[in-house]
Amino acid sequence: MPGTEHNTPRSTDVLLVGAGVMSATLGTLLQLLDPSLNITIVESLSAVAEESSDAWNNAGTGHAALCELNYTPELKNGSIEITRAVKINEQFQQSRQFWATLVERGLLTNPRSFINAIPHMSFVQGAEAVDYLRRRHAALATSPLFSAMEFSTDAAKLREWIPLMMRDRDATQPVAATRFADGTDLDFGALTRSLIASMQQQGSSLLLLHRVTGLTRLPDTRWYVEVQDLTTKKTSKITARFVFLGAGGGALPLLQKSGIPEGRGYGGFPVSGQWLRCTNRAVIEQHAAKVYGKPALGAPPMSVPHLDTRVIAGQRELLFGPFAGFSTKFLKRGSFCDLPGSIGSENLVPMLAAGAQNFSLTRYLVGQVIQSQADRIAALSDFIPSVRGEDWKLEIAGQRVQIIKSDKDKLGKLEFGTEIIRSADGSLAALLGASPGASTAVSIMLELVTRGISIGTASAEALRSLVPSFDLSLDKDAALYERMTERTRTLLQLK
Ligand SMILES: Cc1cc2nc3c(=O)[nH]c(=O)nc-3n(C[C@H](O)[C@H](O)[C@H](O)COP(=O)(O)OP(=O)(O)OC[C@H]3O[C@@H](n4cnc5c(N)ncnc54)[C@H](O)[C@@H]3O)c2cc1C
Structure with missing residues (x-):
């Protein structure tokens, strides 16, 4: 990889921990805002984007609330709440705009390597669900x-x-679907690799096989970051003006080590994932959509079953899942001690309280863990009635660490979103949680730089030059939405 470093630098302006899509997005944004910044990425694995951001470890859905029913809950009065769906969609539009700008500026050269047009669909069965989908469609329209x-x-x-999905289906059962032709499939691994390669070409350093093992605040606002070279086992220290803990599941332990007061009371609950991957090319070629169904009772929002067309390394693939599992690891290649090691006096109460309030999730996870391959194929037969078990094999997906935090009323609560924890002086920020995930990386990083970080602030004008709708509502301006859609469709070759 161009510019991969072998010697640990003594100091840097920005230290990004982890070479996943989050660090890659923030690093690219910071470099564009201030090309004079010295940026160092530290990654413990031997390559970029090998954890959650790898294409086979996530579902690659460009989450825009076009097909995920959990973003449009039905209220007690029977109406459909679309506020969350609008927000997620606007966030995804910011990602599209940022990637389009990078293509326009020649920093990303082959958009089809990471983004492809795949219709997003919701599919339901039974009269009640059909009625819900009809009302959801009317509300979103x-x-x-x-x-x-x-x-x-x-x-x-x-x-x-x-x-x-319609072959051999029981014709007496009412079914309905919505379809949005302009949905997308993302290879976040390919995107991350391209972003980091481009950062390196602009002068950023990448340290592979180096692990951040500790960090201490200096008397000024800088950080002293301990980095271990995993090949030589030698530890060195890097002084950084701003540290981003984009370590995925590894961010929580590092946040705890930083000792910043804003990080107190946080805990993590890992949920692992598994897919059925289709091995029969003739079957793969018969489906071209990301189809999301209704979640099972007690299922966490990110475990909604979906039958997913993917485009990975230029080839169409088909996945079904995810099936949830439980492991105490915070990263797919992490340690079984991750969860027990993260529990201490500061987060014990919130962890216990969140555990006590989430019995339905526990019951759901136990049910998932004891599933057999025949159970999984039976779940898939709801989507493909003509499914043949021998065409599908089980694969392990990435780990997601859900956020547990202290709460005034409930003592502790489990959250399924993503949260940036930032030190008051803006010298350190950590990203916790995994949903809606990589799709909203750009809006998360825009929010971070607008809230202020110790290496300087960005003007609204500068941000608008990268993401034209950065501080505007596309939902309230149909003409702007149309213009932006056309621009991103053209630049990202989604036509
Ligand atoms: C099953 C599943 C399905 C998903 N589906 C979708 C989807 O459809 N759409 C979507 O938008 N998002 C999805 N996501 C979420 C998305 O994958 C994540 O939000 C995103 O990849 C997180 O990126 P990251 O950079 O924070 O973490 P990662 O990609 O995990 O990168 C973190 C990196 O930090 C490194 N690291 C950890 N600790 C250290 C340390 N101490 N020192 C140095 N390096 C360290 C790790 O090795 C890793 O490379 C899904 C996730 C999962 C697990």
Whole structure:
């Protein structure tokens, strides 16, 4: 890889811990805002994007709330709440705009290597669910962000959209689907590798096989970061003006080591994932959509079953899942001591309180863990009635560490979102949580730099030159949404 360092530098302006999509996004943004910054990325594995950001470790859905039913809950009065869906969609539009700007400036050269147009669909069965989907479609249609969404209960139309899913299906069962043609599949691994290669070409340093083992605040606002070379086992120290803990599941232990008061009371609950991966190319070629269904009772939002067309290394693939599992590791290649090692006097109460409040999740996870391959194929047969078990094999996906935090009323609560914890002086920030994840990396990093970090602030004008709708609402401005969609579609070759 160009510019990969072998010698640990003594000091740097920005130290990014972890070479996943989050560090890559923040590093690229900072370098564009101030090309004079000295940026160092420290990664414990031997290559970039080998953990959650790797294409086979996540679902690669460009989450824009086009197909995920958990973003549009039904309220007690029967109405459909779309606020969250609008927010996620706007966040994803910011990612699209940022990537398009990078293509325009020649910093990303081959958009098809990481983003591809794949329709996003929701699919439901049974009269009640069909009624919900119809009302969800009507509620979303009021926003320009979703006005291109189609709804159908017509078997002939559904056969056209999802022939594999309609073959051998019981015709007496009511079914419905929505379809948004302009959905996307992302290879976040390929994106991360391209972003980091581009950062290196602009002068950033990448230290592979180096682990951050500790960090101490200096009397000024700088940090003294301990880095171990995993080849020589030697430890050195790097002084950094700003540290970003983009270590995925490894961020929580490092946040705890930093000792910043803002990080007190946080804990993590790991949920592992598994997929069924289709091995029969003839089957893979019969499906071209990301189809999300209804979650099972007690299932966490990120465990909604989906049948996913993927484009990985230029080839179409098909995944079904995820099936949740439980492991005490915080990273797929982490240690079984990660969870017990993260529990201490500061977060014990929130952890216990969150555990006591989430019995349905525990029951769901136990059910998932004891599933057999036949159970998984039976779950898949809801999506593909003609499924043949021998066409599918089980693969391990990435780990997600859900956030547990202290809460005034409930003592502790479990959260399924993503959160940036930032020290008051802006010299350190950590990213916890994993949903909606990589799709919203750009908006998360825009929020971080606007809140202020110790290496300087960015003007709204500078941010708008990278992400034109950075401080504007596309939901409230249909013409701007149309313009932005056209621009990103063209630059990202999504037509
Ligand atoms: C099953 C599953 C499905 C998902 N589906 C989607 C989806 O469809 N769409 C979506 O947008 N998002 C999805 N996500 C979420 C998405 O994958 C993550 O939000 C994203 O990849 C996180 O990126 P990251 O850079 O924070 O972490 P990672 O990619 O995990 O990178 C962190 C890096 O830090 C390194 N590291 C850790 N500790 C240290 C240390 N002490 N020193 C040095 N290096 C360290 C690790 O080795 C790793 O390379 C999914 C996640 C999972 C697990």
